[in-house]
Amino acid sequence: MFLKLQIISLVSAASAAGPPAGVPPPPAFLRPCAGADPGAVHTRIKTQGPPRPLQRRPPSILPSTVSSWIDARSNYLTPAVDMIDEFNPPLEPVLCALRKVPYFRLYSVDMLASCEHMPQELTECYTESCEIYPVEPEDVPEEMVKVDGSEFEFEIDGWARWDMPTEDYYDTVVFPEEYTGYDGSVIWRFIHDKICFNLPEKDEETWTSDFDKAVSGLHAMISAQIVRGIEKKKAANDPETEDLDVRAEFARRIGPGGETPRALENMYFTYMLLLSACAKARPRLLAESGEGQVDASAHDELREALASPLLTDSDLTGSSLVGVASQRLRTHAEEDDGKNMWMARQRTRDLMRVMNCVQCNKCRLHGKIGVLGLSTALQILLGRVGGGENPDTLHRVEIAALITTLGKFSTAINFCTRMKEE
Numbered sequence: 327m328f329l330k331l332q333i334i335s336l337v338s339a340a341s342a343a344g345p346p347a348g349v350p351p352p353p354a355f356l357r358p359c360a361g362a363d364p365g366a367v368h369t370r371i372k373t374q375g376p377p378r379p380l381q382r383r384p385p386s387i388l389p390s391t392v393s394s395w396i397d398a399r400s401n402y403l404t405p406a407v408d409m410i411d412e413f414n415p416p417l418e419p420v421l422c423a424l425r426k427v428p429y430f431r432l433y434s435v436d437m438l439a440s441c442e443h444m445p446q447e448l449t450e451c452y453t454e455s456c457e458i459y460p461v462e463p464e465d466v467p468e469e470m471v472k473v474d475g476s477e478f479e480f481e482i483d484g485w486a487r488w489d490m491p492t493e494d495y496y497d498t499v500v501f502p503e504e505y506t507g508y509d510g511s512v513i514w515r516f517i518h519d520k521i522c523f524n525l526p527e528k529d530e531e532t533w534t535s536d537f538d539k540a541v542s543g544l545h546a547m548i549s550a551q552i553v554r555g556i557e558k559k560k561a562a563n564d565p566e567t568e569d570l571d572v573r574a575e576f577a578r579r580i581g582p583g584g585e586t587p588r589a590l591e592n593m594y595f596t597y598m599l600l601l602s603a604c605a606k607a608r609p610r611l612l613a614e615s616g617e618g619q620v621d622a623s624a625h626d627e628l629r630e631a632l633a634s635p636l637l638t639d640s641d642l643t644g645s646s647l648v649g650v651a652s653q654r655l656r657t658h659a660e661e662d663d664g665k666n667m668w669m670a671r672q673r674t675r676d677l678m679r680v681m682n683c684v685q686c687n688k689c690r691l692h693g694k695i696g697v698l699g700l701s702t703a704l705q706i707l708l709g710r711v712g713g714g715e716n717p718d719t720l721h722r723v724e725i726a727a728l729i730t731t732l733g734k735f736s737t738a739i740n741f742c743t744r745m746k747e748e
Contacts, residue, residue, distance in 0.1 A: 395590050406647045407594050413635045418740050420631045421733035427624040430726050431498045436489035441683035455506035456686040460494040477721040485671050486678050486701035505555030508686035521673050533658035543596025546589035549579040550738035597735040598651035603703035605637045607717035652707050664711025674701040699731025
């Protein structure tokens with residue numbers, strides 16, 4: 327009976343999405359980083375009732391200067407934030423192009439795994455925006471299936487444990503991140519209350535506080551993608567967002583006077599960790615591109631991305647601006663002699679598993695990819711005891727998720743920059 331409750335495959339034909347007749351397409355900055363296929367058939371995994379309605383609040387004036395968004399205790403980040411604001415805009419379209427390559431867009435994910443962290447009642451998905459459907463098997467490169475099928479082993483005490491590979495691959499271009507109407511507040515409350523270390527704010531000179539900051543940054547990135555999705559749907563006159571105000575939602579979710587005052591600061595911090603991890607993984611990425619595992623047509627984009635000042639400056643030395651976050655994390659871990667790194671690995675594994683409690687298919691897909699990307703970055707930067715790990719030991723899907731998540735952050739930060747300046 328329990329299995330029957332979990333495996334629910336109500337397949338329905340989705341109508342082509344798009345603006346109403348006579349409504350012009352949205353401007354370029356509102357178009358998705360990766361275009362979606364409107365004519366897909368979706369699998370519906372049931373979710374927990376209608377989401378809690380978001381309260382419409384009056385727009386608030388948002389400060390536009392970097393210093394007003396960075397807490398005084400984190401002034402060490404300000405030079406790197408300035409550098410990101412300068413060089414991220416040209417990097418984002420390159421990362422968007424990479425995300426359209428099969429290597430970085432196709433993921434084999436278990437969408438029917440049960441929630442192990444909290445009791446849930448399975449009910450019908452609230453909107454079609456939640457739905458996703460696997461691609462046809464012939465659309466997945468044979469080499470990718472072969473590699474993923476061979477990389478099923480994992481360490482019991484590893485940083486993350488990806489789903490066992492199957493023939494079901496999901497396309498993040500066909501099903502991009504967007505606003506779905508799903509309320510994930512219960513999941514995030516569990517993450518921040520149970521998985522994070524939750525130290526007092528005054529105790530920031532530890533790797534545990536760095537860990538919490540990185541997880542908060544992941545949450546902030548997802549919040550930015552949600553608000554960006556609201557903006558896109560409002561531009562298309564989608565009735566789903568009729569009662570929502572973009573700037574009010576941005577201020578509530580990400581602004582310094584909102585629910586998480588340091589959300590944007592933490593997003594920059596996590597982006598810096600991802601940049602440093604990608605810089606360290608450069609030889610692995612270039613090798614796989616040269617061997618043909620990454621689409622040959624994307625070789626130039628990959629090289630261009632890796633040549634960005636944000637990645638060439640992202641080493642782990644004290645002289646690096648963008649590398650300040652990873653250097654801080656490693657210094658704190660080394661002060662602890664790395665003996666408690668198992669606590670971080672335990673939490674990233676639980677962070678991955680709690681994504682199975684997300685009852686929006688599209689949100690679960692992108693949530694898992696984002697968690698794997700962050701876990702992979704921490705694995706590269708810290709390894710077993712704080713000294714880092716050779717990227718050559720990583721699975722293909724971990725490298726793919728690292729770049730995909732980097733692209734997610736790049737897009738989110740550009741969106742936040744524009745919202746601050748408008």
